Amino acid sequence: MALDSKIPNGPIADKWTNYKDHINLVNPANKRNLDIIVVGTGLAGGSAAATLAELGYNVKAFCFQDSPRRAHSIAAQGGINAAKNYKGDGDSVYRLFYDTVKGGDYRAREANVHRLAEVSANIIDQCVAQGVPLAREYGGLLDNRSFGGTLVSRTFYAQGQTGQQLLLGAYSAMNRQIGRGKIKMYNRHEMLDIVIVNGKARGIIARDLITGKIERHSAHAVVIGSGGYGNVFFLSTNAMGSNATAAWKIHKKGAFFANPCYTQIHPTCIPVSGDHQSKLTLMSESLRNDGRIWVPKKLEDAQAIREGKKKAIDLSEEERDYFLERRYPAFGNLVPRDVASRAAKERCDAGFGVNKTGEAVYLDFAAAIERYGKEAAHVKGLNENDKALVTKLGTDIVKSKYGNLFQMYLKIVDEDPYVTPMMIYPAVHYTMGGTWVDYNLMTTIPGCFSIGESNFSDHGANRLGASALMQGLADGYFVLPYTIGDYLAPDIKMGPISTDLPEFVEAENAVVDQINKFINNNGKHSVDYFHKKLGKIMWNKVGMARNAKGLTEAIEEIAALREEFYKDVKVPGSAFEFNQELEKATRVADFLELGELFAKDALHRNESCGGHFREEYQTEEGEALRDDENFAYVAAWEYKGKPSDAVLHKEPLNYENIKLVQRSYK
Numbered sequence: 001m002a003l004d005s006k007i008p009n010g011p012i013a014d015k016w017t018n019y020k021d022h023i024n025l026v027n028p029a030n031k032r033n034l035d036i037i038v039v040g041t042g043l044a045g046g047s048a049a050a051t052l053a054e055l056g057y058n059v060k061a062f063c064f065q066d067s068p069r070r071a072h073s074i075a076a077q078g079g080i081n082a083a084k085n086y087k088g089d090g091d092s093v094y095r096l097f098y099d100t101v102k103g104g105d106y107r108a109r110e111a112n113v114h115r116l117a118e119v120s121a122n123i124i125d126q127c128v129a130q131g132v133p134l135a136r137e138y139g140g141l142l143d144n145r146s147f148g149g150t151l152v153s154r155t156f157y158a159q160g161q162t163g164q165q166l167l168l169g170a171y172s173a174m175n176r177q178i179g180r181g182k183i184k185m186y187n188r189h190e191m192l193d194i195v196i197v198n199g200k201a202r203g204i205i206a207r208d209l210i211t212g213k214i215e216r217h218s219a220h221a222v223v224i225g226s227g228g229y230g231n232v233f234f235l236s237t238n239a240m241g242s243n244a245t246a247a248w249k250i251h252k253k254g255a256f257f258a259n260p261c262y263t264q265i266h267p268t269c270i271p272v273s274g275d276h277q278s279k280l281t282l283m284s285e286s287l288r289n290d291g292r293i294w295v296p297k298k299l300e301d302a303q304a305i306r307e308g309k310k311k312a313i314d315l316s317e318e319e320r321d322y323f324l325e326r327r328y329p330a331f332g333n334l335v336p337r338d339v340a341s342r343a344a345k346e347r348c349d350a351g352f353g354v355n356k357t358g359e360a361v362y363l364d365f366a367a368a369i370e371r372y373g374k375e376a377a378h379v380k381g382l383n384e385n386d387k388a389l390v391t392k393l394g395t396d397i398v399k400s401k402y403g404n405l406f407q408m409y410l411k412i413v414d415e416d417p418y419v420t421p422m423m424i425y426p427a428v429h430y431t432m433g434g435t436w437v438d439y440n441l442m443t444t445i446p447g448c449f450s451i452g453e454s455n456f457s458d459h460g461a462n463r464l465g466a467s468a469l470m471q472g473l474a475d476g477y478f479v480l481p482y483t484i485g486d487y488l489a490p491d492i493k494m495g496p497i498s499t500d501l502p503e504f505v506e507a508e509n510a511v512v513d514q515i516n517k518f519i520n521n522n523g524k525h526s527v528d529y530f531h532k533k534l535g536k537i538m539w540n541k542v543g544m545a546r547n548a549k550g551l552t553e554a555i556e557e558i559a560a561l562r563e564e565f566y567k568d569v570k571v572p573g574s575a576f577e578f579n580q581e582l583e584k585a586t587r588v589a590d591f592l593e594l595g596e597l598f599a600k601d602a603l604h605r606n607e608s609c610g611g612h613f614r615e616e617y618q619t620e621e622g623e624a625l626r627d628d629e630n631f632a633y634v635a636a637w638e639y640k641g642k643p644s645d646a647v648l649h650k651e652p653l654n655y656e657n658i659k660l661v662q663r664s665y666k
Contacts, residue, residue: 044452104460234535461610
């Protein structure tokens, strides 16, 4: 099958406008006769469901949480990018486009990224109209802050809870349509398969997680907005329930899976403290605006800190190595996430880590508190040399910007970050890979669309901070509502789709068979036993740094673990009740396949780029070394029965508007 990205012709700045001017439309009367299923109610799924219902379509929305507002988008902290140039510092649509492509290490699709930059400004207007309480300056104008990988301030935010506030905006729009009867909401329902009729996506099989009942749901199109697959590592910043099942099920039915090895390691997470943990906690990248990252210059000082003989505040400025500022003076602490993560790992691997495990660096706010405090004292006409006063004033300002994040850190670590520097270490965060989609956001299954983090299209090999929320809302509010109408236009006379078709029966039977096998399996190990084993293989051999030997071993070990899983997993309880172990079993079964494809993709890509770092391919300075001649393409994998048999399809990335150069932040 040849990949057709369906990118419109013409200059890149005109593609989206010209596309919208010439697509097929569905008139309001006909929209009432068309059904759309939306799986996932985060920022992408929630905004899509609300907008499609507002347009007049009949929407069925599914989430496994008890409410759409509990989608994992709520955990996003730092902000959302938009090219409004409110700071007058040189930002523009082109600059956001350029930063996103460069930040993705030149492995994103140009046309999609430019469209994302174009609609970004509309997102902010939409959210303000919904009442989202974005931060404002003293004069009442919306405020911006900087994020990694850029030289401008374009990130809009709501203290450290931006995702929560944006999600509540989308949720309120959804609720209006639920009240009108245009959205039928299925809480506590999980999609377990897609139904394809005559080559087109026409419905899903879902399980009611409260009763265990298996249900058939039909529609004229299916939209997947179920997020990423970071929990394949077990420990990640994702919510424990976040999973890849919806995306993986459509992959097994014909949707190509693109670039699974492109997974982002976030540099500012609370370090791992032991095997008891079930997830990791993210400290927003916005903290890198004011926090300075450092380790001791001397190995003996690092050793003394690990042994509890010294504290961070005992070291003078001269005894500290602000390694990001030293290595990347142009961007300093605001280098992209992959660069910052690898630099922290390198320092810790060299023995300079500062917690008991040796896997942590400091994120220090003392300089910011002093700077803000002196400025505030000057404005108020107070003594700028009064250290106690300056500290109080500066602390109040930092608290106004990041207070909930500092409170969260205090509750988890039991140390006050206003006094003692935070300890952070990289952890799995966002997945840039996902289902392959064309310019219309449609997968290789006609009628099956994928939006937000569940698709691959916008972030290349590494995502810029504050771009996840931007993509989710862009896809849901401003892109999919156009593209799906073009697809649905021929179906206006089709009428409702029966769930009694043999394709629905077959898909339901396959779901029931898998569930029965888990319930009747007389194994001796829990689902988490296997998930943790998978996570350790993934982190140790497919994590922040990879090599051919480790990846080859990982592929073999994951295949063996999957075989052991089906033979020896124990799922207690019944299929017809609230059974979280059964839920986890179906999800981990998918992770055990996805993990192998992940490693296979990383092994075939003989280069380093963005979040994919192969130790064999690096510069003398330890930076990622791309191979644009051989690997400037999207790797889209076709399912052929098992991950080892997956077939590779390539979509060339033709950079017509940005010159391919070695990425530098110095």
